Amino acid sequence: MPHCAPLLPRRRAKRAAVPRHLVRLATALAITLGGARVLSAQTLEDAEMLQRREVHASVTYASEGWSEYWEGTLRRSNGNVGEVTTQSVGLRVGVGVGQRLTVIGSLPYVWTEASQGVLHGMSGRQDLTLLAKYRVANPLIAGRVRLKLLAVGGLSTPTSDYTPDFLPLSIGSHSKSAITRLATHLQDRTGWFFDGYAERVWRSNVTLDRASYFSDGHYYETNEVAMPDVAMYRGTLGWQRGAWCIPVGVSAQRTLGGADIRRQDMPFVSNRMNATTAHAEVMYFLPRTSNLRLDLGAAHTITGRNVGRSTAFMTGFTYAFHL
Amino acid sequence: MPSMKGARIVALAMLGIAVLVSSCDKSIVEPNASLPPVEAASVDANAGSWKMIVLSGPDQVVVPDPTPVTGAAYQAELQAVKTAQANMTDAQRAAVRYWTGAGVLRWNEIERELVARYNLPPAPRADGSYPLPDAENPFSDPVFPFSNPPYAARAYSYVSVAQYEALKAAWYWKFRFNRLSPARNDPAVATAVAASALPSYPSEDAVLSGVTAEMLKLLFPASLEEITRKAAEEREAAILSGRATASDVAAGLALGKSIAALVINRARADGMSTAPGNPAMWKSLSDAAAARGETPWQSQETPARAPLLMNFGTVKAWTMTAAQVTALEPGAPPSTSSQQMKDELATVKNTIDNLTRDQLAIALKWNDGAGTATPPGHWNAIASDYVRDARMSEVRAARVYAMLNMAMHDVAVGCWDTKMKFFNPRPAQLDPSIKTMIGLPNFPAFPSGHSTFSGAAATTLSYFFPQARASFDAMADEAGISRLYGGIHYPSDIREGKAHGTRIGEWVLNVARADGAN
Numbered sequence: 001m002p003h004c005a006p007l008l009p010r011r012r013a014k015r016a017a018v019p020r021h022l023v024r025l026a027t028a029l030a031i032t033l034g035g036a037r038v039l040s041a042q043t044l045e046d047a048e049m050l051q052r053r054e055v056h057a058s059v060t061y062a063s064e065g066w067s068e069y070w071e072g073t074l075r076r077s078n079g080n081v082g083e084v085t086t087q088s089v090g091l092r093v094g095v096g097v098g099q100r101l102t103v104i105g106s107l108p109y110v111w112t113e114a115s116q117g118v119l120h121g122m123s124g125r126q127d128l129t130l131l132a133k134y135r136v137a138n139p140l141i142a143g144r145v146r147l148k149l150l151a152v153g154g155l156s157t158p159t160s161d162y163t164p165d166f167l168p169l170s171i172g173s174h175s176k177s178a179i180t181r182l183a184t185h186l187q188d189r190t191g192w193f194f195d196g197y198a199e200r201v202w203r204s205n206v207t208l209d210r211a212s213y214f215s216d217g218h219y220y221e222t223n224e225v226a227m228p229d230v231a232m233y234r235g236t237l238g239w240q241r242g243a244w245c246i247p248v249g250v251s252a253q254r255t256l257g258g259a260d261i262r263r264q265d266m267p268f269v270s271n272r273m274n275a276t277t278a279h280a281e282v283m284y285f286l287p288r289t290s291n292l293r294l295d296l297g298a299a300h301t302i303t304g305r306n307v308g309r310s311t312a313f314m315t316g317f318t319y320a321f322h323l
Numbered sequence: 324m325p326s327m328k329g330a331r332i333v334a335l336a337m338l339g340i341a342v343l344v345s346s347c348d349k350s351i352v353e354p355n356a357s358l359p360p361v362e363a364a365s366v367d368a369n370a371g372s373w374k375m376i377v378l379s380g381p382d383q384v385v386v387p388d389p390t391p392v393t394g395a396a397y398q399a400e401l402q403a404v405k406t407a408q409a410n411m412t413d414a415q416r417a418a419v420r421y422w423t424g425a426g427v428l429r430w431n432e433i434e435r436e437l438v439a440r441y442n443l444p445p446a447p448r449a450d451g452s453y454p455l456p457d458a459e460n461p462f463s464d465p466v467f468p469f470s471n472p473p474y475a476a477r478a479y480s481y482v483s484v485a486q487y488e489a490l491k492a493a494w495y496w497k498f499r500f501n502r503l504s505p506a507r508n509d510p511a512v513a514t515a516v517a518a519s520a521l522p523s524y525p526s527e528d529a530v531l532s533g534v535t536a537e538m539l540k541l542l543f544p545a546s547l548e549e550i551t552r553k554a555a556e557e558r559e560a561a562i563l564s565g566r567a568t569a570s571d572v573a574a575g576l577a578l579g580k581s582i583a584a585l586v587i588n589r590a591r592a593d594g595m596s597t598a599p600g601n602p603a604m605w606k607s608l609s610d611a612a613a614a615r616g617e618t619p620w621q622s623q624e625t626p627a628r629a630p631l632l633m634n635f636g637t638v639k640a641w642t643m644t645a646a647q648v649t650a651l652e653p654g655a656p657p658s659t660s661s662q663q664m665k666d667e668l669a670t671v672k673n674t675i676d677n678l679t680r681d682q683l684a685i686a687l688k689w690n691d692g693a694g695t696a697t698p699p700g701h702w703n704a705i706a707s708d709y710v711r712d713a714r715m716s717e718v719r720a721a722r723v724y725a726m727l728n729m730a731m732h733d734v735a736v737g738c739w740d741t742k743m744k745f746f747n748p749r750p751a752q753l754d755p756s757i758k759t760m761i762g763l764p765n766f767p768a769f770p771s772g773h774s775t776f777s778g779a780a781a782t783t784l785s786y787f788f789p790q791a792r793a794s795f796d797a798m799a800d801e802a803g804i805s806r807l808y809g810g811i812h813y814p815s816d817i818r819e820g821k822a823h824g825t826r827i828g829e830w831v832l833n834v835a836r837a838d839g840a841n
Contacts, residue, residue: 079447079624079625079626080624080625082625116625117623117624117625118623118751118757118758118759118763119758119759119762120675120758120759120760120810121758153339153340155340161680163683163684163687165687166687166760178340202347204347204349205349205351208687209683209684209685209687209688210687210688210689210690210695211688211704212435212439212695212696212701212704213694213695214436214439214440214694214695217440218436219435219436219439219440219696220351220353221353221354221355221432221435221704222351222352222353222354224351225351226349226350226351227349262443262694263443263446263464263465263466264443264444264445264446264465264693265443265693265694266693266694266762
């Protein structure tokens with residue numbers, strides 16, 4: 001996610017910091033076809049660094065729905081689920097630990113439902129994600145463009161005993177994960193900026209309540225499922241002026257292995273879930289309290305594999321203060 | 324904020340851990356991937372006299388006399404065994420280890436995989452109709468077969484019965500000719516396990532490969548290549564493991580294939596071809612229920628799908644006549660308008676609304692829905708763990724699977740006949756606010772298929788492994804109640820289903836008790 005910082009050079013405000021960031025489609029992008037995107041859900045995606053002792057606290061609500069999905073590469077609808085909706089309320093806190101180090105934690109509560117058919121929706125606390133962002137370099141290029149390079153590492157773990165074995169209505173994959181990411185941020189004096197990153201998510205194997213399952217052409221007689229890793233790429237172009245910040249971009253999730261959903265089969269937790277998603281946001285700094293920001297976002301999956309063709313909307317507030 | 328320094332260390336540690344964890348191993352190990360070589364407690368020398376099921380007798384298919392072991396031909400075969408053993412590749416060694424875990428066990432495992440692979444319902448066409456899988460065009464969409472629970476019950480039973488018949492015949496000829504194993508005829512032949520006293524002609528491995536491959540090719544024709552390769556691998560492993568020579572294998576293969584042909588003749592005439600039924604039959608089943616004043620079952624799928632194999636109740640059973648099948652069926656379920664049905668519906672609703680995580684786990688454990696080996700496959704997997712530990716000869720292991728799977732086939736016939744007779748709606752039909760925690764099977768509720776399969780399986784397995792009777796019974800009860808937890812069955816479906824299964828299990832055990840194997 002882009003950050004909507006004030007124009008360069010960055011000021012060392014003594015007052016409550018200007019809310020200079022946070023927020024994304026996080027939760028909105030989060031959960032597509034039963035956890036396909038769970039990882040990106042917890043990936044707090046901006047490149048912004050908080051100042052030391054600066055805290056950003058966010059509450060978000062997201063709703064995502066799809067009535068078509070890709071069964072492997074075949075785009076189809078399914079009368080037995082109709083439209084699948086995933087809603088979530090997320091809490092997120094970011095803390096500036098030092099000028100070069102920011103730590104963020106997030107935890108969503110998620111609930112799902114299908115508009116048709118008999119399948120029961122599911123709900124629960126999903127995964128806790130902790131992310132540490134370390135600023136590797138921060139040079140000014142040609143006297144006008146600030147380049148920032150970040151190394152990001154994080155861990156994510158389920159916080160409740162939800163099942164990953166009821167897709168597309170499971171609330172997540174119930175996998176622990178480790179996230180490593182290289183991110184860059186470019187911003188010039190006119191208000192234009194660019195964010196981009198490449199990320200690798202290692203995912204732990206998951207355990208089912210049953211002793212066997214079919215995946216990738218083989219019938220496994222064990223309850224343990226090998227989870228392929230995931231690569232994420234994201235690029236965002238944005239413009240920021242005054243109280244407004246408007247980022248627009250594209251992200252691509254590529255699962256590095258896993259099988260396609262077979263014809264007329266249910267999705268499975270280790271499927272090869274790929275998605276290319278367009279996203280746009282509008283952030284508005286509320287005028288009367290400069291450290292409160294309103295965020296609105298939307299995302300749409302343009303193309304995918306074993307995921308829903310989803311459209312998501314997100315709204316949230318971010319409050320900034322100094323410790 | 325004094326902890327900032329600590330927080331910095333924690334944050335940097337997280338970066339480090341994330342990088343380190345990324346190199347962890349995620350490979351999956353299946354518990355039964357390697358099985359210990361079977362050293363049977365007994366060779367079961369009299370198995371040639373055990374009662375046949377399909378064949379008229381053990382010598383219905385005649386095996387030609389073997390050449391003498393002192394002859395040049397046999398000596399050349401022994402030499403070929405030793406040469407092959409001296410030049411084994413790693414892949415061949417792996418195959419020997421795989422098949423010395425016992426052929427009957429391995430083939431059952433392979434069949435469970437085939438069932439799971441083909442256990443997917445056809446997708447609807449654009450016009451809302453559903454195509455039927457076509458055995459004459461098995462590779463198309465939909466692939467053939469759709470190995471749903473009744474299909475699978477029948478498939479497991481045909482393979483198991485054919486194996487049992489073929490191995491009894493093999494034992495008959497083995498002890499009639501008494502040709503010793505290669506290792507006993509020539510100490511220079513290496514063996515994977517201690518050389519058995521079981522005569523080698525015809526080779527039991529080759530018999531199994533031949534009979535099983537022929538049955539599986541009939542049942543899962545689109546997997547012909549895989550089946551053929553597995554069968555060939557088993558025969559090669561028989562030679563490489565020092566259990567058989569080329570002529571042992573040739574005689575075994577021929578015997579296995581000939582017996583498969585006899586069993587296939589039965590399969591072609593058992594009524595399965597008409598099991599899918601037709602729209603007119605669907606309508607008449609529904610009309611009959613309405614005429615009795617009951618709410619008829621309706622498909623909850625969109626678009627509506629015909630009830631699964633609505634005419635499976637007329638398929639031929641193994642151990643009973645059609646009249647005997649009917650005589651052992653449960654009576655009528657509670658009327659859809661009765662207070663009892665209202666109470667049971669409320670029980671389902673209350674269960675789903677207050678489901679615990681442990682109950683959900685039980686529902687998922689026994690789901691056995693699309694893409695699985697089905698409830699009969701689940702019970703075959705359970706049986707396999709006991710067979711594995713029991714040090715049985717191949718023919719005795721085949722007997723366990725034959726009895727288990729005949730019982731599950733016969734109970735499937737009775738269960739489907741009952742389901743269609745009463746055409747009783749599922750809970751989610753009578754109360755649309757009931758949502759399910761597992762897929763809703765597309766056929767009438769009464770009685771519960773899981774419960775009937777499980778009652779029959781637990782009863783049968785308890786006979787062979789009496790030390791585990793309580794455990795099998797507990798599993799059957801858990802399988803049954805899992806359907807209530809899933810929100811797809813009423814308590815009476817489960818209760819009557821298990822009782823039905825138990826009756827059929829006892830019936831089949833009368834066959835086992837009288838077959839001369841004890």
